Amino acid sequence: MTEPASNLSGMYRFTSIARPIDPAYLTNRALLMILPLLMLASGGLAWLYDIGAGPAAAAFSGALAAFAAWALTRELAPDYSGAAFVALVLAWIANVALGATSVLLVFVALLLVRLVNRSTGPRWRPLDTLGVLGFCIWAAVTARQPLLLVVTAGAFTLDATLKEPLRRHYFAAAACLPVFIWMLLGDASLVAGDLTARDWGLIGAFAGGIVLIAATSPEPVSYCDASPDRLDRVRVNAGLVIGWLAAVQALLTDGPSAWTETPIWACLIAVLVSFVDRIVTRRPRDVRLGQSPRPR
Numbered sequence: 001m002t003e004p005a006s007n008l009s010g011m012y013r014f015t016s017i018a019r020p021i022d023p024a025y026l027t028n029r030a031l032l033m034i035l036p037l038l039m040l041a042s043g044g045l046a047w048l049y050d051i052g053a054g055p056a057a058a059a060f061s062g063a064l065a066a067f068a069a070w071a072l073t074r075e076l077a078p079d080y081s082g083a084a085f086v087a088l089v090l091a092w093i094a095n096v097a098l099g100a101t102s103v104l105l106v107f108v109a110l111l112l113v114r115l116v117n118r119s120t121g122p123r124w125r126p127l128d129t130l131g132v133l134g135f136c137i138w139a140a141v142t143a144r145q146p147l148l149l150v151v152t153a154g155a156f157t158l159d160a161t162l163k164e165p166l167r168r169h170y171f172a173a174a175a176c177l178p179v180f181i182w183m184l185l186g187d188a189s190l191v192a193g194d195l196t197a198r199d200w201g202l203i204g205a206f207a208g209g210i211v212l213i214a215a216t217s218p219e220p221v222s223y224c225d226a227s228p229d230r231l232d233r234v235r236v237n238a239g240l241v242i243g244w245l246a247a248v249q250a251l252l253t254d255g256p257s258a259w260t261e262t263p264i265w266a267c268l269i270a271v272l273v274s275f276v277d278r279i280v281t282r283r284p285r286d287v288r289l290g291q292s293p294r295p296r
Contacts, residue, residue, distance in 0.1 A: 012226040016122040017111065017132065019071075019225055027081045031070060031088075038092050039063045045096060058096075065095040065263045068106040073267045075113040076243050078222040078231055080274045087270035091263035098260040105262045108139045108148065109246040112155040116162070117231060117239035121224030123166045124159075133172050137179050146183040147190060147249035149176040155242050163232050192255030199256055203248055209272045210244050213237075244268060 011018050021028045042062030043055035051058070069091030073084040094100035111132050115124065124132075133152070140148040153176040160169035184190070214237040222231050247265055251258040259265060 012120070012122060014125070015128055016120050016124045016226075017114065017128050019114070019120060027084070030085070031067070034085075034088065035063050035067060038066050042092070042096060061101050062092055062095050064103055065100060065106075066092040068103040068110070069263045069266050069270075072106050072110045072113065072243065072264070073270050075110060075117060075119060076240050076267060077271045077274055078117070078119060078236060079220055080271075080278070082277075083270045083274035086273055087263075087267045090266035090269060094260065094263050094266055100260050100263050100266075102262045104139050104143060105145075105148075105246060105250055106264050106267070108136055108152075109243050109264060109267075111135070112152060112246065113239040113243050115155050116158050116242050117235045118159075118164075119222075119224060119231060121227035121229065123164065124169075126168075129156075129169065129172050133175060137176070140179070141183065143250075144183075144188050145250055145253045146180050146188045147253055148246065149180040149183070151242060151245045151249055152176050153180075154245065158235075158238050158242070162235050162238060189253065191252050194255045195251070196256065199251065199259075203251065206244060206248075206268060206272075209275070210240060210268075213271065213275050214240060240271070 011020070021031065023029050023032060039059040039062060043059035045051070046058030047055040066088045069087040070084045073087035074081070077083040091100065114120065115132065133156070136148065136152040140146060140152070153173040156169040156173040156176075159165065160167050160173070217233060217237060219233050220231040220236055223229065224231060243264075247258075247262075247268060250262065250264070254261065
């Protein structure tokens with residue numbers, strides 16, 4: 001059951017969105033040590049090869065892309081902390097080598113996956129709903145990706161339907177429809193015309209991997225941040241699907257360039273790599289490296 005609001009402490013008395021990086025946990029300490037190193041590496045490469053907008057901008061961009069990928073992958077694969085660090089490395093490489101600097105979609109996906117999997121524990125407050133809904137609508141309009149509104153509506157519908165549903169999120173899902181229609185009446189397009197057979201094949205391969213992960217995943221061992229409950233298996237799998245759909249809609253709208261514009265695909269690759277590693281090595285889930293089995 002979700003923790004009663006009266007028993008919540010700290011920021012969770014006011015919001016159910018935020019997940020602070022607690023340095024008491026080993027994986028979080030590792031992240032806080034790695035990010036400055038990546039900033040130095042990104043800035044140094046930009047200075048040596050005179051690329052981008054300068055060392056300072058490159059340092060910030062590289063660290064932001066790496067952090068965003070790490071955070072999203074922690075939501076996509078909460079029981080496998082190693083996957084987040086694989087995503088972090090892949091995202092940083094993509095940022096430096098391929099120019100994958102756009103993190104807007106990653107943060108949208110992060111919030112939508114968190115909405116569905118309830119990793120924080122408590123149900124969202126009204127201001128949480130309004131804030132994330134407004135952010136997702138703004139992101140869809142800014143990025144000219146009307147299908148992102150469909151994914152957003154799907155995420156809110158899932159939260160209103162799955163275990164311990166929050167029914168008012170049906171209204172949040174419905175609020176996406178008029179904006180979606182307005183974008184279609186403008187000059188926004190739904191599907192790019194330059195997708196190749198290889199692109200569709202890769203989309204299908206990722207889809208097959210996601211379905212396989214969802215079908216074979218055991219009950220989560222991870223606990224919610226602000227309640228003594230474990231994460232719900234159906235919600236975690238639904239969140240994984242939402243993350244994949246967020247990536248696919250960008251590809252459908254923007255075409256093949258979307259493969260390298262954002263590090264979101266690094267997150268999905270990391271999840272699949274983690275899954276293959278688990279199957280081949282039968283490695284136990286290591287989500288709690290240096291962490292207590294329950295939130296403190």
